[in-house]
Structures are given as C-alpha cells and as structure tokens.
Amino acid sequence: MIDLVLPSVLETLYMVFFSTAFSLLLGFPLGILLVITEKGSIWEKPMLNKVLNTIINLLRSFPFIILMILLFPLSKLLIGKTIGTKATIVPLSIAAAPFVARVMESSLKEVDKGVIEFSLSMGATVPQIITKVLFSEALPSIILGVTLTIINLIGYSAMAGSIGGGGLGDLAIRYGLYRYQTDVMIVSVIVIIILVQSIQFIGNTLAAKINKK
Amino acid sequence: MISIQNLSKDFTNGKEILTAVDNISLNVNKGEIFGIIGLSGAGKSTLIRCINRLEEPTSGKIFIDNVDLTSLDKESLRLMRKEIGMIFQHFNLLSQKTVYDNIAFPLELNGENKDQIDKRVNLLLEYVELTDKKYSYPSQLSGGQKQRVAIARAIANNPKILLSDEGTSALDPRTTKSILSLLNRIRREFGITIVMITHQMEVVKDICDRVAIMEDGKIVETNTVESIFREPKTKTASTFISSMSNTIEDEVINPKDFNGILIRLSYLGNDANQPIVSKAIKQFDINVNILSGNINKLQETNVGHLILELTGDDDQISKAISHLRNEDVHVEVLQ
Numbered sequence: 277m278i279d280l281v282l283p284s285v286l287e288t289l290y291m292v293f294f295s296t297a298f299s300l301l302l303g304f305p306l307g308i309l310l311v312i313t314e315k316g317s318i319w320e321k322p323m324l325n326k327v328l329n330t331i332i333n334l335l336r337s338f339p340f341i342i343l344m345i346l347l348f349p350l351s352k353l354l355i356g357k358t359i360g361t362k363a364t365i366v367p368l369s370i371a372a373a374p375f376v377a378r379v380m381e382s383s384l385k386e387v388d389k390g391v392i393e394f395s396l397s398m399g400a401t402v403p404q405i406i407t408k409v410l411f412s413e414a415l416p417s418i419i420l421g422v423t424l425t426i427i428n429l430i431g432y433s434a435m436a437g438s439i440g441g442g443g444l445g446d447l448a449i450r451y452g453l454y455r456y457q458t459d460v461m462i463v464s465v466i467v468i469i470i471l472v473q474s475i476q477f478i479g480n481t482l483a484a485k486i487n488k489k
Numbered sequence: 490m491i492s493i494q495n496l497s498k499d500f501t502n503g504k505e506i507l508t509a510v511d512n513i514s515l516n517v518n519k520g521e522i523f524g525i526i527g528l529s530g531a532g533k534s535t536l537i538r539c540i541n542r543l544e545e546p547t548s549g550k551i552f553i554d555n556v557d558l559t560s561l562d563k564e565s566l567r568l569m570r571k572e573i574g575m576i577f578q579h580f581n582l583l584s585q586k587t588v589y590d591n592i593a594f595p596l597e598l599n600g601e602n603k604d605q606i607d608k609r610v611n612l613l614l615e616y617v618e619l620t621d622k623k624y625s626y627p628s629q630l631s632g633g634q635k636q637r638v639a640i641a642r643a644i645a646n647n648p649k650i651l652l653s654d655e656g657t658s659a660l661d662p663r664t665t666k667s668i669l670s671l672l673n674r675i676r677r678e679f680g681i682t683i684v685m686i687t688h689q690m691e692v693v694k695d696i697c698d699r700v701a702i703m704e705d706g707k708i709v710e711t712n713t714v715e716s717i718f719r720e721p722k723t724k725t726a727s728t729f730i731s732s733m734s735n736t737i738e739d740e741v742i743n744p745k746d747f748n749g750i751l752i753r754l755s756y757l758g759n760d761a762n763q764p765i766v767s768k769a770i771k772q773f774d775i776n777v778n779i780l781s782g783n784i785n786k787l788q789e790t791n792v793g794h795l796i797l798e799l800t801g802d803d804d805q806i807s808k809a810i811s812h813l814r815n816e817d818v819h820v821e822v823l824q
C-alpha cells in the first residue's frame with residue numbers, strides 16, 4: 277500500500293508546489309494591476325482595468341477540465357508532452373492564475389484607504405506604495421489567499437489526474453474506480469483530506485501570528 | 490506661505506455636480522496656526538486635501554512659498570509633498586509595522602541609510618515621548634499615542650507645513666489638549682506652519698492664531714481668533730462659539746423675560762483687569778443685574794463675555810453704553 281500511495285503523494289506535492297508557485301507568479305501581478313488601475317486608485321487606467329477584468333472573468337468561467345484540454349498544445353510547447361505530472365503543471369498554473377488574481381485583489385482591497393492616502397501625502401511613488409504599504413499591510417490576508425490557492429490546486433490536481441496527470445487523484449481513480457480496490461481509494465482520499473487540513477491549519481496559524489492588527 | 494486663490498472643487502456624480510469648495514481665497518502666514526472650522530460636509534477636508542493635491546482642484550491656484558502647486562507635474566508634486574506633512578482623524582498608521590517603522594517610513598521612502606534613519610527616529614520618538622513604545626504596534630496604543638506617532642511621522646522630513654484634518658476629533662478632551670500642546674510646541678520650536686481643520690471651537694480657541702469659518706464650500710468669515718470670539722460677524726461663527734461648553738447660551742436668556750435693557754459685553758483679557766462695569770455703575774445712574782458671564786482662554790489673551798440687564802433712565806443707559814464702547818468693550822444690545 278505504502279509503495280503505491282507514497283509516489284502518488286510526492287507527485288501531488290510536486291504538482292501543487294510548482295503550480296502554486298507559477299500561478300502566484302502570474303496571478304499576483306495581475307491582482308496588483310487590478311487594484312491599482314481601478315478608478316480612484318493610485319495608477320488609474322480604466323481601459324486596462326476593464327481588459328484585465330474581462331480576461332480574468334473569461335478564464336474563470338471555463339470548467340477546469342476543458343481548460344486543461346485546451347491548454348494541451350501549450351504544455352506540448354513548454355514541456356514537450358501533454359501527459360504526466362510535469363506537463364500538468366502548465367494548465368494547473370494557468371487555470372489557477374485568474375483565481376489568484378481575484379484572491380489577491382480582494383486582499384489588497386482590504387488595505388485601509390487612509391493608509392494609502394497618507395503614503396501619497398508623504399510623496400511615496402507607486403512602486404513604493406505597492407511594496408511597502410499594500411503588500412505589507414495585506415500580508416496576513418495574502419497568506420490566507422495563498423492557502424486557499426494551494427487547497428484549490430490540490431483539488432484541481434486530483435481532477436488533472438483523471439486525464440493523465442498522475443498524483444493522488446489519478447491513484448484513486450485508477451484503483452478505486454477501475455479496479456474496485458476501494459481501500460486504495462479510501463487511503464488516497466484520507467491523504468488528500470489530511471493534506472488540505474494541515475495546509476489550512478498552517479495558513480491560518482501563520483496569518484494569525486503575523487497579523488498585528 | 491500658503492496662498493489659495495479662487496479655489497474650487499466640483500465632484501460630479503452622474504449628472505449632478507456638487508461644489509464642495511466654492512471659489513475660496515485665503516492666505517496663511519509663515520509660522521501661523523490657521524484654523525478652518527465648519528460643520529460636517531462644509532467642504533473642509535476637500536479644501537485641505539487640495540493643499541497637497543490629494544484632491545485635484547477644479548479651478549484656482551495654490552501657492553506655497555510662491556511655487557504654484559497647481560502647475561507642478563506629477564514628479565515635482567511628489568517631491569513637494571515631502572515638505573507638507575499631514576495628520577488625519579483616524580491616524581492612518583501602518584497597522585503591520587511597529588511604531589519605530591511607522592516613523593521610519595517617510596525616511597525610507599527617501600532612501601536614507603539605516604544609521605541616519607535610526608538617529609532621526611529615536612530623536613522623534615523622544616520628542617513625542619514614545620520611546621518606551623518603540624516596538625509596539627499601533628493596535629497596542631491609545632488614540633493619543635497613535636496620533637503622536639502620526640505627528641512624529643508627519644514631521645520626520647522636516648516639512649514646512651503640517652496639515653491636520655480633524656487631527657483631534659477622535660480623541661477625548663484631555664488627550665485633545667495634549668495633542669494640541671504638542672502641535673503648538675512643534676510650531677514654536679520648528680516654525681512649521683500648521684493648517685488645522687476642525688469642527689470644534691475648543692480646538693480653535695486653544696491653539697489657532699486665525700480662523701476661517703466655512704459653510705457650504707465657502708469661507709464666510711476669516712479673522713484672528715480674538716476678534717472672532719469678541720465680535721463674531723456671522724451667525725455661523727456665533728453658533729460655533731456658543732456651542733462650546735461653558736459659554737453663554739444666548740438663547741437661554743430671552744430678552745422678553747426682562748424689563749431692562751439687555752447688553753452683551755465682550756472684552757479682551759487686558760481690559761478684564763479693570764473694573765469697567767463698576768466704574769460705569771458709579772458714573773451713571775443705572776442699576777446693573779449680571780445675568781451670565783464667562784471667560785474664554787485664548788492662546789495669548791482672554792475674551793470675557795458678560796450679559797447684563799441695565800435698568801434706569803434711558804438717557805443714562807445709552808450714555809453708559811457709549812462709555813463702555815469708549816473703553817474698547819464690544820457692546821451688543823440684545824433687544
């Protein structure tokens with residue numbers, strides 16, 4: 277059993293780790309742009325804001341499985357193949373990026389307007405406000421957002437497993453569904469539950485610990 | 490120092506245009522504490538935010554030391570803002586940073602090195618008497634302490650001007666007094682010009698040299714605080730004065746309830762030492778009934794108010810009144 281489950285756990289962790297990293301890399305700047313280009317914000321660009329919003333909404337309205345299939349060519353281009361753990365990271369990252377953008381947007385929007393106003397009154401530049409004010413004031417909330425992203429990606433990665441992504445989802449389907457080995461399925465599900473619970477716990481604890489508000 | 494000329498600010502909300510600041514002109518002198526008082530919605534915040542262009546004026550000009558602020562491009566404006574500190578009603582401290590880092594923030598923006606910053610921050614901490622709170626977070630401070638951090642932060646760049654938008658409005662009366670005396674000390678020791686927005690006449694009375702009274706986006710009256718207390722010209726001004734606790738409530742005293750002539754005397758502190766009223770009684774054949782009286786302590790002097798009922802011969806009364814007027818007492822006949 278261990279021999280069966282352990283490699284799958286590692287695959288899942290591998291997929292989730294890298295797709296989290298890449299989706300943050302893509303989604304975080306998007307989230308910042310969404311906030312600062314908004315009307316009345318520090319870098320008002322109404323047109324850009326509209327375009328970004330439309331793209332993000334469009335991407336988010338795709339069911340994940342379909343998006344994955346649509347992105348097979350991109351995986352092929354970047355990784356050289358369309359199945360396997362590595363190849364799955366591409367659609368996972370892109371699927372999660374708009375989600376990350378929205379999560380970051382809502383975290384950054386929680387930052388007190390008065391604090392931004394004060395920074396402007398002190399002659400802060402836009403990049404200074406982003407790094408020294410928005411980011412640090414929103415950090416506890418950003419950590420919760422990242423936690424949420426990781427948990428979502430665990431779910432997505434399980435779905436990706438069904439179309440050749442590997443990992444715990446793949447294991448559960450292959451053994452549980454096709455071979456009627458219910459025990460393997462149950463163990464897979466339990467491991468996923470433990471993963472999700474521990475990540476949520478770590479995220480909550482960390483966010484609470486660094487929050488000075 | 491600050492010269493505002495024909496400043497207007499409109500807000501458009503769909504088709505509606507709201508003129509929050511309506512063609513205001515005023516001058517603030519160097520080293521002065523200038524108050525702007527008005528009811529909520531009068532446009533005070535909009536006006537003060539125009540001074541550092543947090544709000545873009547719709548029309549008009551603002552000069553600071555003869556530099557036209559309204560003509561500055563973004564970058565020059567940003568640099569100019571470093572010479573204008575600002576404090577707010579709700580302090581606007583960085584909640585995730587310590588007191589130390591909050592005060593260091595403007596210096597970090599300038600790219601100063603750690604040693605320089607450390608020296609300056611420690612000096613400022615001492616100045617606002619918060620050295621022991623150096624590593625505390627804003628959530629662990631009282632309102633007065635938070636505002637002192639905000640003040641230290643606002644003066645970290647040695648600005649020429651300090652703007653306060655209701656800086657004491659969230660504080661209790663005692664804390665308000667201590668913040669006001671800190672601001673006064675800053676003005677005295679660093680010569681910083683201070684513009685104070687408030688809706689509390691107590692604040693004006695305690696600290697301001699001159700005051701503008703604002704109503705519906707316009708300034709209806711500007712004068713030295715002494716003169717406003719002594720002789721308010723507009724109803725708004727007298728309402729603000731009488732809204733203060735321990736001032737005479739003119740409304741409470743209804744002239745119809747009295748047989749004699751009611752007069753309201755206002756005099757400055759220096760006159761208060763002279764027995765003006767008793768001299769008048771002796772000199773003229775009148776009787777005086779004191780209905781109410783109080784003294785308001787202003788920055789440099791006191792303004793006394795007395796409401797008297799005068800009975801006796803009409804001729805004698807009018808002579809007594811002109812006598813008082815000759816003694817440089819402001820007399821208002823209340824009937």
Ligand SMILES: Nc1ncnc2c1ncn2[C@@H]1O[C@H](COP(=O)(O)OP(=O)(O)O)[C@@H](O)[C@H]1O
Pocket residue numbers: 500501502507509527528529530531532533534535536
């Ligand atoms: N950003 C804004 N958009 C639209 N209306 C505004 C805005 N800021 C202020 N106002 C309006 O301008 C008027 C003056 O507001 P304000 O300057 O905040 O007054 P005060 O500070 O004296 O209470 C109010 O009627 C307010 O609703």
Ligand SMILES: [Mg+2]
Pocket residue numbers: 533534535655
């Ligand atoms: Mg206001």
